[in-house]
Amino acid sequence: MHPNPIFHDAETAQNLGFARDRGFGVLAVSSDAAPLISHVPFLLSESGEWADLHLVRSNPIVRALKETKPARIAVGGPDGYVSPDWYGVPDQVPTWNYVAVHLTGELELRPDSELLDLLDRQSAFFEARLGPKPPWTTSKMNPEALARMMRMIVPARLRITGVDGTWKLSQNKTEAARAGAAEAISGGVGSELNELARLMRAARVAAEG
Numbered sequence: 001m002h003p004n005p006i007f008h009d010a011e012t013a014q015n016l017g018f019a020r021d022r023g024f025g026v027l028a029v030s031s032d033a034a035p036l037i038s039h040v041p042f043l044l045s046e047s048g049e050w051a052d053l054h055l056v057r058s059n060p061i062v063r064a065l066k067e068t069k070p071a072r073i074a075v076g077g078p079d080g081y082v083s084p085d086w087y088g089v090p091d092q093v094p095t096w097n098y099v100a101v102h103l104t105g106e107l108e109l110r111p112d113s114e115l116l117d118l119l120d121r122q123s124a125f126f127e128a129r130l131g132p133k134p135p136w137t138t139s140k141m142n143p144e145a146l147a148r149m150m151r152m153i154v155p156a157r158l159r160i161t162g163v164d165g166t167w168k169l170s171q172n173k174t175e176a177a178r179a180g181a182a183e184a185i186s187g188g189v190g191s192e193l194n195e196l197a198r199l200m201r202a203a204r205v206a207a208e209g
Contacts, residue, residue, distance in 0.1 A: 080190025
């Protein structure tokens with residue numbers, strides 16, 4: 001997380017809403033060597049108290065979860081390089097604007113009996129965005145093929161104890177500088193640049209209010 005508090009003014013509900021909508025992040029668990037990392041889809045509860053996910057059974061994180069462990073899911077959003085030229089004022093330096101939310105808590109394995117329900121809820125969450133396509137469901141699979149697939153994965157839950165978000169959107173610049181950067185960034189370097197520009201403009205209005 002960026003240390004400047006000006007980029008941490010989002011309410012907890014906004015951070016949770018962002019993470020819930022994305023539904024994908026980087027799961028990190030400490031180990032004696034390097035941190036254990038997995039890129040995972042997840043379902044965030046309406047209360048924001050937990051995130052449900054599944055892992056391949058051979059994943060080193062699964063082997064490490066003989067007991068509950070501290071863990072974090074880092075959820076990334078749009079991001080992009082900001083050229084100093086775009087501000088239209090002297091003595092600026094390059095930077096990178098981005099949105100990221102961290103969900104911190106305790107990671108635990110869940111009973112295998114919960115796996116099918118998790119898969120059904122997870123696929124329903126994402127399939128609902130693909131309309132008018134009829135949603136895919138596990139009932140479309142051959143039962144034996146589904147059973148084989150399920151033997152390879154395990155359900156897990158992150159019980160969330162902390163939520164932190166960085167919304168670094170040039171809020172520390174003047175109105176004119178922010179507007180110039182937001183206008184130019186869509187043709188720059190990064191990911192989801194049009195969305196980043198939209199968020200920068202929204203943050204600019206919020207900062208003025």
